[in-house]
Amino acid sequence: MKRISLKTSIDLTFAVFMIAFIVLAYSTYNRAESVRENRLIVYRTSNINAVLEKILSSTIDIETGTRGYTITGDTSYLQVYKKGNKSLDVWIDSLQSMNETNALQLQKLDTIKQLIESRKIISAQVIKTRGEEGIEEAISIIKEGRGKEVMDSIRNSITNYQNEAVRILSENLTQTEENVKARNTNFALFVIIAFIVVVFAYVKIRQNAKQLLIEKTIQENLMDELIVQNQQLNDFANITSHNLRSPASNITALIATIEENSTVDEYKMIFDMLKKVAQNLNESLNQLMEVLHIKKNKLIDKEVLTFQKIYSKTLESLQGEILKSKAVIKADFSAVGEIEYSKIYLESIFHNLISNALKYRDLVRIPEITIQTEKKNNHIFLHVADNGLGIDLEKNGHKIFGMHQIFHNHPDAKGIGLFMTKTQIESMKGKISVSSEASVGTTFTVMFAT
Template identity: 50%
Template sequence: MDKNKYEQSIQNNKILIEQAPTAIAMLDKNMRYIAVSKRWVADYKMEGKEIIGRSHYDIFPEIGEEWKANHLKCLEGAIDICEEAPFKRADGSIQWIYWDVRPWYIAEGEVGGLLMHTGDITPLKEKERERTRMLEILDKTYKEARIGTWEVNLLTNEVIWSDIVSEIHGVPKNYKPNLETAMNFYKEGESRETIRVAVENAILYGTPYNLEVELETARGDSLWVRTVGNGEFVDGKCVSLIGIFQDINEKKLSEHTLSKANAELEAIFNSKTVAIITTNDKGTINHFNHGAEILLGYSASEMVGVNKPDIYTSKDEFLRFTKDIAKKYDKDPLDFNPLLELAQRNEYDVREWVYRRKDGSTFPVQATLSAIKNKQGELIGYLNVSSDISERKQVEIELLRKNQVLNFAENLTMIGNWQWNTLTNDVKWSANLYKIFGLDENVAGLTYETYFSFVHPDDKNMVTEHVQLGFQNKNFPDLLHRIQLRDGSVKTIQLVAEVMTNDVGEVIELVGACQDVSEQRMAELKFRGLLESAPDAMVIVNEQGKIHLINKQAEKLFGYKAMELMGKSVEILIPDGFAAKHRAHRTGYFANPKTREMGDGKELFGVNKTGDLIPIQISLSPLKTEEGILVSSAIRDITSQKMAERKILEAKEKLEIFSNKLVVQNVQLADFNQITSHNLRAPVANLNSLLGFYNQAINEEERVFLFQKFEKVIHHLTLTLNTLVEALKTKNENSKEVMEEVVFDEIMNKTKDILSGEILKTGAIIRYDFSKLSNISYNRIYLDSIFLNLIGNALKYKSPDRVPEIYIETGIENGKKILKVSDNGLGINLERHGHKLFGLNKVFHRHPDAKGVGLFLTKIQVEAMGGSISAASEVNVGSTFKVNFN
C-alpha cells in the first residue's frame, strides 16, 4: 500500500474511533495505543491521562499472563470474543466488561495491530445482582409474611386450606372444615358478622372483599388476619369462592404500638420540661414549643420568624462549640460553620450549654443539635432539643463531694473500687486500690491481666473459675483470695462485683471493690482453727436465727456443705414438728443468754440433708460480737449411745423370751443344763445389776464406764445365746423348709468379706474351685455358717511358721455332693482328740479365741440337713474337713 494512503487510512480510522459512541481502541503490533474513543477513556477512568503511544500493559498493569497470551494469538490472526468477565483493577475494584479483540490489517495477510471493542457492563451486573437479591428478599418475604390460599366449593360445601392457612387457624394440615365451621373461627361479634356479610355479597352479587378481622384459633389464641375473597360464576351462579389469607397480627400490634409512640412523641413535643426549637437554613427560629417558652421566658410569637438562637446563647459558648467541632474534624475554626459541617456529615452534637433567659438569668442545659433535611436530602434547617439540667448539676456537685468522702472512707477501711469494660478490656482503679496493690498511680493501661498478675499462684485457678462463672451466670458472688505484691508480700482481699449487661444479655462491664482483709483473715483463720479443733459439731447463729458459721464436724453430721447453710434459718436442722417451738425457745434464750444444756433432759433430734432424724445433745454458749450476740451450739451425735441403750433393752427382752422358752423346753435342754446355769444366769444377773447402776449414773463419765462393761458381758452372752438358739433351732425346726438354690461363689465372696480383716492380717492365700459343682439346693443360713466356721477355723489355727493357704472345692463323689476345706495350719491329733472333735466346748489348741462351738454347730447344721461331716488331719501339716451334703 502507498505510504501516504496508509497514513491517511490510519488517520481516518483514528477519527472514526475517537468519535465512536462505544469503547474502542486501536493498537499497533507492539500493543501501543494508536487511537481510543471517548467512551474508552470514560469507561476506564483515564480522563486527563496521556494514552496515545503508550503500551496497553503500562496503562493496565493488572492485565495477567492469560490475557497477554490471547493478545499474541490475535496478533497472529485469531479473534477473541467474551460476553462478560470480571476485570480486577489495580486499585482493587472489580469492573465487569465484554470484549471483541481482532486484528486489523495493513495489507492482505499482514497484521498491523489489534482493534479492541469493549463495553463496561458493571452497572448491568450490579442491577442483575440487585435483582437477584430482590427476588431472594421477595421469596423470603413471601415465606415469612405467612400468606396462604383458600377455596370454597359451594356445590359440595368443601373448604380447602393451604398449609399456612391451617397453621394460622391452629389446626392440623389434614383438617377439613366446611363453610360453617370456617366462619365460626372468626371472633364472635363484629368480626364474624363482617365476614358473614362479605361472603354473602360475594356469593349473591360477586362483590370481592378485602378485610382485616379477628380470629380465634383452635388453641384459643386471638389474632388479626387479612382475608381476601372473590366469587367464581358459571352461568350467572356463584360456584366457588377463592382467596388469600394472611396473619397480620404483628402488623396490627405494630400499628397500635406506632399509634402509642406517636402519642408519646406528641406528648414529648408539647412537654413543658423539654425545649424544642427549630430554625430554617438561615438560622431564623421557625418553631418554639411550649417547653421552650417555659424554660426561656419568651413567647413563641416573640421568637418565631424574628430571632435567632444567639438571643439565648452567648458568643463565648458558640465560639467554644465552633472550636470543638473544628478540632473534631481537623478544620480551621476561622470562617467555619460548625452546624453546616455537622449537616454535611449527617452527624449531631450533644453537649452542655449555658442559656440566658429573658430576665437575664442563666441556667445549664443539655442540648442536642442536628440538621433537618427534606426527602431529597437537602438541608432545610436545624433542630435543637434542650432540657434544664440545673438539678443534675447540683447532684453532680453533691456526688463529687460524696466521692471525696468515699475516698476518705476507702483509706480508713482499706477499700478500693474498680471498673472493668469487658468489651475493650480497659480497667480503672481508684487511688486507694493502687495503694492496696502497691502500684504507682501513674501506671496507665490497666487491664484485667494487670489485676490477674497479682493473684497468688495458688489462687489463680480459683479466681479464673470464679470469673468464668460470673460471666456465665451474669452474677458475681463475693470472692476471698490472696494477692502477691511486687515485693513478695502477701495480702488477702475481699472481691465484690456487680455484672452489667446490654439489651441482649451480653456482659459489657463489671464494677466492684476490693478490701484488704489480711488482718481480719488472720483472726478468722485463728478462730476457724479453734472451731475446727472442737470434737463436736459447732453451729453459730445470730439473733435472727440465721446460721453464721459451721465447722467440718457439723458438715459431716448434717450432710450439708457450709455454703449451703450460710444465711439459712437454723430451723433447717430441726424436724418440722419441733421447728415452731424452737423459734419460741430461741427468742427466749436471746432475751437471757447464758451457757447451759439444751432440752432439760428431753430427747432432742436434728434432721440431716436427706431427712433422717439424728438423736443429739446440745450445749449453748452466747458470744458477744460487733454484729450483736451470736450463739454457739455444740452438738453431739448420741446415736451410738441410743443404740447401746436399745441393745441393753433388747438383750433383756431376748433373755426374758428365751428364759420362758427354756422353761417350756426344759426336757430338750438337759444337755445344756450346765451352760444355762453357768453361762446364762450369771450374765443375766450381771446385766440386771449393770442396768441398775446405769439408771442411777449421774454423769456421762460413769455411763461411758458402764457401757464398756456392758460390751464385754453382751459379747459373751450373745455368743452363748446364739449357740443355744442355733442348736435348738437345728434340733427342733424343720430346716429343710427354707431350702433355696444357693451359688457357692456367692457364699464364698460373702465369707471373704466377713473375714477380710483376718485375711489381710494373716496374708492368707485362699483358692477355690466350684467348677464341678457350682450351686446346691440348701438352707442359705446354714451354708453361710458352715463356710464361715470352717474357713474361720483355718485362719484362727494357722501355723506361725508359714503363710496360711486354704483350698476349697466342691464336687460329686459316689453320687453324693461334697464340700472340702483344706489348710496348712496346726493340724489336730485325731488319735487323741478324734472322739470329741465335734463336741460342744471342746478345744484342741491354746488359742485365746477358741471356744469349742464352731465345729459343734457345723456338725448340728450339716446333720439337720441330712448330711454328715468328717475330718482328716496331721499335726503341723494341716487339716481337711469334708462335708457330705446328702
Template identity: 40%
Template sequence: MKAAESIDQFYLLKQLPKATALLCKEGRLLDASCSWLELFNLPPQNGDLKTKVYNLFPENSELNKKLKENKPFTIQHKRAAANGTRYLKSYFSPWFDKEENVVGTIVQTDDITMEVEKDKKIKWLENVLETKVEVSKTGWWEFDVETETLTWCNETKRIHQVPENYTPTTSEAINFYKTGYSQNKVGMLFHRVKENQESYDTKLMLVTFQGQERWVHVTGKPIVKNGKVTKVFGTIKDIHEQEMAETRVKEHQQLLSTLIDSLPLNVYVKDLESRKMLVNKGECNYFGKTVGELIGKNDFDLYDEEIAKVSRQEDIEVMKHLTPIIGKETTSTLNGKTTYFLTSKIPHFDLEGKVCGLIGMSLDITSMKKKEEELHNLIDITSMQNQKLVSFAHIVSHNLRSHSANFSMLLGFLNSENDPKERQRIIDMLSQASDNLLETLGNLNQVVDINSNTSATKKKLNLKKNIVKVLQNFSAVLEKNDSKIINNVSEDIVVSCVPAYLDSIILNLVSNAVKYKSKNRSPLIIIDAIKSSEGILLSISDNGMGIDLNKYGDKIFGMYKTFHNRKDAKGFGLYLVRNQIEAMGGSITVQSEVDKGTTFNVYFNEDS
C-alpha cells in the first residue's frame, strides 16, 4: 500500500504544472516534475539517485551548507539554453515526514527570463532617461493624485538647489516660484491640470533654495485612467542663461531699432531681389506706410517705373561688384512731390560672408536744395543790385556833373554880362536849371527810397479793382486821346503787392501806351491777367509806335533812356516800374514790334 502511495505521489509530482523537484538529505535528486527537468535539461529520473543538485547550481558554492541548515532560502541563477540564456529562480524548503523529521528538500523553480529581460529593458530605459536628463539638463517630476505625493528626479532637485534627500510637497514646490505672477501662474496651471485635464507649457521665474532667481521652462501633463486624473507628469528645464541671452539680444535690438529710428535718415535693408526686409521710421514716414505695409515690397511696387528701373540697376551693381554707392544725389517723385536725397548703398553679407542684399541710407536734402537755390537767387539778385548800384552811381555822377557844369557855365555868363535883359534871360535859365536839378534829385531819391525801403508791407489786393481805380483817375487823358481800354482781368484775381507800387506800375504802363500812340490810329490798350505756376502774370498791350528791341532791347528799363523824339519823354517811368516790381520780388519783360505795338508782362511773386 505504501509503495503504491509512493508511486502515485511521484507520478503526481511529474505532472505538477510548477517546476518542482525532491531532494534527499544528501542533496541527490529523488524525482522532479517534467517541467523542472526540462528547465535543467535533464532526462527523466528512474530513482537511481545519481544526480547531485550541487552540480546543477555550480555558481552557488554555499548551496550544500544552506541545505544542511534545513531552512527555506531562495537563489537566482541562469542556465545556457539553445535559444539563449535562461534566468531561473529556485525556492528551497525542508521536506518533513509525518513525525516532522526532515527527510529532504523540496525545490521549486520559476523561469524568470521575461521578468529579467523586462528589468534589463527598464534599467536601460532608466539609463537612457537619466542620460537624456543629464545631457539636456531637463528634470522631471510626478504627482500621485491619490496619495498626494510629489516626486522629483535628481536633475529637478539640482535645478531647485535642494539636497538629494529632499522630499517636496506640492505647496512647497509652488512656493519655490517667485512671488507674484510666476507663483500665481504655476498654482493656477497645476490646479487646471488636475481638475480640467489641461496640459501646460510655459516660462516662469523660480527662486531656488539658495535664493537665486532663475528662469525655468515647465510643463505639466495629466495621466488619465477611466476618465480621472491619476497622476500628473511634468518637466522642468533651467533656461536662465538662454533667457538672459535672449533678453540681451532683445535689448540690443531695441537699442539698435531706437538708434536707427532716431537717425535723420531713411534706412532700409533689401534682399537680392531688392525687396525690403527692414525699414526704419524715417522710411515709413516718407511713404506714409507702416512697417508691415513696406516689408516685402520692391521699388516697382513703390515708385514710378523709370525711377524703379534706375534704383534696381544701382542695387544690382552694388550687389554684383560689391562696390558701395556713397552720397549720390538722387531724386524721387512720390504722389507728384519731388524729393532730393543723398543716397548711399552698401553690400549686406550673411554670416558666411556671402552677399545677401544691401543696406541703403537716404538723407533728405530737399530743404538744402531749396536753400541752395535761394542762395543762388540771392547771389543773382545781389549781383543785379550791385550792377544797378554801379549804374545808379554813374547816373548820379553824370546827371549831377551835367547840372553842375550847366550851373557853372550860366553863372560865368551872368558875371560877364552887363546887359540887363540878357542878365534876366540868364537868371531865367538858372531858375529852370534849378528846377531840373530838383526834379532829378527827386527822381533819384524816389529810386533810392524804393530800393532801401525793404519794410514796405505787401497786402492782398484785388487786381481788377485797382486797375479800374487807376483808369478812373486817368480817364480825362484817356478820353482826350480817344483811347479804348479792354480790361479782361478776372474779378477773383488777388495779388500780394505794395498798394502804392501797384498803382504806379499800372499808371506808368498805361500812360506810356497813350504817350507813345501811333499817329495813324487811336490807342487800343488790352489788359489781361492769368494765374501761373510762377505767380500772377499781368499783361498790358498797346497798338502804339512800338520799340526796336534789336536796337534798344538792353536799354528799355534804363534811367533816362528814351527811344522816340518826344520833348516830354524823360526816360524814367520804366526804370521806376522795374525797380518797384523787383523790390517786391517780381520781374518784368517786354515784347515789341515797331509800328505794331508793345506788350509788358509783369510777374508778381506771391511767395515773398
C-alpha cells in the first residue's frame, strides 16, 4: 500500500475539519436565527402585557373618577376621569399597532375596545345625571349594575388576553431552550471533532516527520505549518469565547444578550435566567392584579415561614443595589424565628421595606439598615429601621401609605410599594406603622395578627 505523504495527510485533515465546521456552523446559524425570532416574540409579548395593564389601570381611573364625583360631588374627581379617558386612547392605539398583523389579537382588541366604549358611555351618563339631576338619580344608574358588569367583562377580557400572551411566551421560551440545547450540542460536537482532527494531524505529523529529519528546511517548514494551524485553531477558540460573552443586567438587556456568538456557558446561564424572567413576569402580572382584588380575597394560603430564609432571599434579589450602595444590613430574628403567614405577602413585605431603605438612602453616609423581630402582648412585630432621607410625618404622615404618593425624587419611585405593603398586611388582619424624621431615618413596624 502506498504511504500517504505528510502534505496529503495535512490537506485531508484540514478538509475534514472544514467540512465539519461548515456543517456545524450552518446548523448553529439556523438555531441562532430561531432564537433571535423567539427573542423578538418574548420582547413583544412583554410589551403587550405592560400595555394591557395600562389599559386596565386607565379604565379603573375612569370608574374611580366617576364614583368619586357621584358620591362627593367634588369636581377634582373629574380630572381622574378625564385623565383615564385620555390615557385609554393612547394605550389602545399602542396595543393596536403591536398587533397590526395578527387578526386574532385584533379581534380580541376590538372586543376590549367595545367594552371600554360601553364603560365610557355609562360613566358619562352617570356624571351628566349627577350634575344635572343630583346624586340620587346618578346612584340609581350605578345600582342597575350595568357598569359593574362591563367592568368585570373588561377585567376578564384583559386577563384572558394576558394569559394567552403568557402561553405564547412560555411556548417560545420552550422552543428557545430546545434551540439553545441543540446549539450547545453542535458546539460540543465541533470541539470534539476539532480535538480529534488536531490529535490525528499531530500523530500523522509525528509519523511522517521522521522521514524529513534529514532535510532541515523541510522540517522547519512543516513545523511552521503546524504552528500556523494550531494558532488558527486557538484564535478561533478565543474569538468564539470573546464574541459569545455578553452582560445580563436587566430584563431587556438579558433578552438582548441572546445572540448567535455567545459562549456555551453563557447560553446556559442566560437561559436559566430567561426562565426566571418568564416566571417573574407571570408573578409580577399577578401581583399588579392583586392590588385590585386583594380586599375581596378571603382565602389566603398560609404556611410556616422562617424569617431568616425570607430575609436571605430578599438580599439575593437586591444584591446589586446593596453592593452599589455599600449598605450595612443587620438582622436579628432571635426573638421570633418563624411565623404562619402567606409566603408571597411576607416576601413582598420584606422586599418593599428593604428596597425602600436602599432606594431612599442618604448619599452623604453609608446606609445602615437594622431588621429585627419582637414578641409583645401575644403579637409578633417586625421592625425595619434605616438612616436614610427620612420623611416629614407632620406634613406627609397622613398620606404615606397612599397610592402613588412620592416624597423624594427618585427615577424608580412609583408610589405603589408602601400602598401594596399596607394592603397586604391589613388583608391578613395586621397593622403597619411608621416613625420617621427628615435627614435622620425611618422605622417601619409591622404587627402581625395572631
